[in-house]
Amino acid sequence: MPHNHEPIARLGGAVKRYGQLTALDGADLQLQRGELLALLGPNGAGKTTAIGLLLGLIRADAGTVELFGQDPQRIEARRRIGVMLQNAELPPTLRVGELLRLTASYYPAPRTLAETAELAGVSDLLKRSYAKLSGGQQRRVQFALALCGRPELLFLDEPTVGMDIEARQKLWTAIRQLLAEGCSVLLTTHYLEEAEALADRVCVMTHxxxxxxxxxEELRARVALKRIRCLSTLSIDTVRGWPEVNEVRRENERLHITAAEAEVVVRRLLGADLQLRELEVQRAGLAEAFTELTRDADEASDTNQREAA
Structure with missing residues (x-):
């Protein structure tokens, strides 16, 4: 998605240290208006710290942090955002409708209660107290609180943790509606299929x-591996012995092969099994791309540490 405007959220060479630990080490990030940027990375990569800086919850030790071109701690900037963090402490005795009305009152032009409830899928929960909701229901309410102020920028930190598949799909639909209305979204998630389904761009973090x-698509293109599936009578040991094959397994009669040189493997399969059927070749998914990128970064970091020592 092309954008020609100034970013609405930006980290420029941001550094954040906690004692001897460097949580962010010169991080650069830009979020454009109307896009969903998925921030991916293993635990401890710095995702939560990056969000904390952009929300103005913590200060950078060095570098630049901007929200709508302003200091993130300025009230003018903060009134334009909605936030759904991993952990939320809310008054347990208040009903959901009361929580939504209270939160909406902090914003200059909030959504109506009915609109918010419908969009977030909590219309059936409005009269129930927050403490009596299940974990997945509480996450839906937290999502409703994040969008009730009609934000221009929505921070979603692991939003679907604790939700069942149906609730997750409904939340994805709501996010797509918000994007269609021009809202920008910064999403962190451990569900890579979530980023694959929603993101205009992905940013991978580590260390x-x-x-x-x-x-x-650009992230997938960074990975040479391809997945081959076929119905074959060849044994796993035979295919595993081919030098181009990285991994092979069998499910029922179907072989599942991972290989960097897929074309060579396909020619071998066709030559070795004249009864080969239902041949499929796919590029690596986001999960494989993410795993390979972070593994390469970890190996480079280990090498640098050994050289420094």
């Missing part, structure tokens, strides 16, 4: 640095 940024 406090951004190691890749681009579309899902």
């Amino acid at each position: 406090g640095r951004m190691i890749h940024e681009g579309t899902v």
